[in-house]
Amino acid sequence: MFELSTRAQDFVERTQKFIHDEIEPIEAEFWHDVHAQNSGGNWTTWQWPETLETLKATAKAAGLWNMFLPCPELGQGLSVQEYAHIAELTGRSLIAPIVFNCNAPDSGNMEVLWRYGTEQQKQQWLMPLLEGKIRSVFCMTEPDVASSDATNMQATAIIDGDEIVLNGRKWWSSGLGDPNAKIMIFMAHTPDESKDRHHQHSMVLVPIDTVGVKIERMLPVFGDYDAPHGHGEVSFTNVRVPLSNFIGGAGQGFEIAQGRLGPGRIHHCMRCIGAAEKSLELMIDRGMSRTAFGKEILKLGGNLERVAEARVAIDQARLLTLYAAYKMDTFGNMAALAEISAIKVVAPSVLEKVVDMAIQIHGGAGVSRDTPLTGFFAQARALRLADGPDEVHKGMIAKIELAKRGYSTRRQK
Known part of the structure; x- marks a missing residue:
């Protein structure tokens, strides 16, 4: 397969x-x-x-x-x-x-x-x-609402004649600090009472230098600004762009988001697995090159068992992610919803666990910048929130499992 x-x-x-x-x-x-x-x-x-x-x-x-x-x-x-x-x-x-x-x-x-x-x-x-000449930003998460439910979005994209008027505030907009960032995709509410709640949001292209766009600040992750890429907070105040800046048309935001996030989650999860592999290698090399109490550090306590646990967890995560990718290629994104949610829960958690073991073996060096471990740890922890928190993905998995047995997760009236 x-x-x-x-x-x-x-x-x-x-x-x-x-x-x-x-x-x-x-x-x-x-x-x-x-x-x-x-x-x-x-x-x-x-x-x-x-x-x-x-x-x-x-x-x-x-x-x-x-x-x-x-x-x-x-x-x-x-x-x-x-x-x-x-x-x-x-x-x-x-x-x-x-x-x-x-x-x-x-x-x-x-x-x-x-x-x-x-x-x-x-x-x-x-x-x-x-061509790699410019960089881009995706603006979706907002500071004043629970963004795990994207229908909570308060930012608006209102049609006014031949223009779209944008208002709102976004944060954790990755890449906002990059000196080559030139274009943003802004997702916002476009009210339309004739449509259901999942067809009232739009994606709009906004050049970063458009009047009314203001970068408010960069946000540190565990004290690190991730410069010069950055994750920022940006406000949109009566920003006007042409109607032609809608992507796919007004109200198509959620449909586009699903098409965007499916492959992206495979990418994120496989990068997590690669980082976990690198962390395991660093852990073994460090543990076998240092001695304490007359033994290599890796042979003390339960460290050898941790190596085995890491290997099992990494391989399980890889196989599950490749299976999700196979289903996407063969049957489409919608057929792989449960698997996509599953890997989004599993892969960052596996990386978080493995890199934590590696940090422990490295001692003080593990929390410094002398190795990539701190970067991997921040990546793992942040990904358990990005592209939907663990709880949302677990909810999706449970919903699909119940539906197989003819049940619903909706509240009874």
Whole structure:
């Protein structure tokens, strides 16, 4: 079921080699430069090291570019399941997804424009994103409501003649601090009493320099601003854009979101698995290179059992994620709803567990920036909230299970 074609296997092998030869030797120095150049929350001065553009150009020349996009003309034509193996490899590095132009939120935004955008939208925004010339932002979560229920959204996108008027406040808008961020996808309420509640929201393209758009602040994750990418809070005050900036038309926001989030969750989960693999390797190497009380640290206490537990958990998570990808490729996103929700619960939790073990084995070094472990831990914990919290996904799984037996999870009147 999970056997790769010769072409897909070639992409996997070349990606693995590129990461080993080009990224891993410079990654520690790269992040040292990032932290030295981008201190504090003043995003107006944030910059990427020049090394990034060099790596991107090398990856692009090698054909390891836009591998997430299943379109053979604009991407590499890989299926969701085929790309999943590549996503796992990129998850071993905190920079690799950017190097291959396969990083969130850009990959999801590019897929939205590819699937639902007009030709004009594709030429203006999709092509520069695919070329890696600009970055993008996705604005959905809001500070004043429980965003786990997206119908709570207070931001509005109101049609006024030949314009859309946007008002609202968004936060945890990833990529907002990037110096190359040029375009945002803004999801908001477009009231229409003739439609049900899942057809009253829209996605709108908003250039970041549009009048009325104000970046309020960057938000630190566990004290780290994740510069120069950043996660920010942004306000929209009477922002006006043309009607042509609707993606797919007014009221299509939820339909588009489902198309966007399905593949994106596979990507996130496989990157988690890659990070868990890297964490396990670091844990073993550290534990076998240090001694205490006359033994290697890994042989003390229950550490060997923890290694075994990590291996079992990682392999289970990988198989479940590949199965979800297979169902998406074979039957479509809707047929894989339970599996997509399941992996979104499982994969970040597995990474959180494994990286916690690795941190413990590393001692003080584990909570420093000397290894990628703190970055992996922040990634795991944040992903248990991003793209829907664990509780929402568990609710979806339970709803589907009850429906199999003819029951409903709705409240009885």
